[in-house]
Amino acid sequence: MRTPKPQTMKPQTAAKKLGVLLSATPAEFQEGDLSRTELNDLQENPPEWLAELRRNGPHPRPEVARRLGVSTSGLARNGVTEPLTTAQIKALLEEMPPWLEAERATHAQVRAEEARLKAKRREQA
Structure with a gap:
């Protein structure tokens, strides 16, 4: 065998x-x-x-997005296509450029809506 x-x-x-x-x-x-x-x-x-x-790091895009609290699409929309180090990510969070603030807000709204829909489906089941 x-x-x-x-x-x-x-x-x-x-x-x-x-x-x-x-x-x-x-x-x-x-x-x-x-x-x-x-x-x-x-x-x-x-x-x-x-x-x-x-x-x-350097960190891949999904990890960069997770650490910044945005989606990978949000990174791409704003020209962040290269891997970033932890220091670069911290600098972006400290600087908090307008695009990052907007993408974080959008990402939070999407997450909240996904959670709401999931809870609604659970109730219906």
Whole structure:
């Protein structure tokens, strides 16, 4: 009886699941596929390079959007297409340009409406 081959994922997928920018990861991470066991181990016991990336960036767009409290579409609408570091994100939050304030308000409204609809569906069920 053969033992099943472990399921693997490409480095891009693993980086996405870890919430880091693939191009900022070490070469050995970028070059080989990862098994689910290896991914779980990275999540539970992150090596220093992963902890540093999560702490200081550069961060991928979904993480930048989450930290700024806006949508990824909101970033694109305002020309933020490059990865940002934690320091750049903090600077934007301190500066609070008008576009960021408007996008945060829009994002909050969308979230509130989604929550309202979800509650309404729960009531009806």
